[in-house]
Amino acid sequence: MNTQQRISQYIAKEFLQDEGSVSEIPEDLNLLDAGIVDSLGLLRIVAFLEEEMQVVIEPEDMIPENLKSIHAITHLISPQSAEVS
Template sequence: MSNTEIESRIRRFIDENFIFSEDDANLDGAASLLDAGLVDSTGILELVTFLESDFAIQVADAEIIPDNLDSIDAIVAYVAGKQGAASSVAA
């Protein structure tokens, strides 16, 4: 899956579930989801559940950290990394 496709899926999920204000409609890829007030502690669990089911990856407890999940860019890089690792193992 290309990074563009990953990003569009993630953007759609975030738009449907976290973005209610028009001001946030075109969220910058590097913007912090925490600072923008878009996710709270439940939001993190929703996000992880989505990543696991939609991208067929497993998110380890130690990976649930802002470095991996606190912006769209970070999530894309994280998911791409996980998928790359999975496909290289499969190969």
């Protein structure tokens, strides 16, 4: 499973409680505007990325712009995830 799929799966499971919808989440869907993730949810995503994907998110990177969609998150961590995989 690649990075983007793992993030999709996490969001489907944690925020939609619906793993069946993994393939449906458009990668550029704004998760904040769609009411799927709120500010506490952003922290959960950061904790997931740090614990499960072994990347480090600097506090200053924790802005909605970087975490608003599956595409944005994948892009944010791509320099680091490329190293570990």
